[in-house]
Amino acid sequence: MDYEKMAEIHEAEVAKIVELEAKVDQFTEELKKAKEDLKAVGEELTELWKRFNALKADVLKEIEESK
Known part of the structure; x- marks a missing residue:
């Protein structure tokens, strides 16, 4: 594999990482x-x-007071 091809692959991989x-x-x-x-x-x-x-406490209090 030549240097240019490796550089292209590296650049593509870096772009994927950035993405x-x-x-x-x-x-x-x-x-x-x-x-x-x-x-x-x-x-x-x-x-x-x-x-x-x-x-609920108010209602229970009213019920208790109405008894």
Whole structure:
């Protein structure tokens, strides 16, 4: 194999690596965004759960008082 052919192969392999690195970077950013979104959803669910429990306590209190 001559030098030029090896250089072409090397250049093609480097281009593939660069492309893969870009895809990994994009995927990493997408994962970070998904993690942030999941955290926000978790916070919303926690708040809803707190409000549900407060409402449930109020209803149970009213039931108990109406007896």
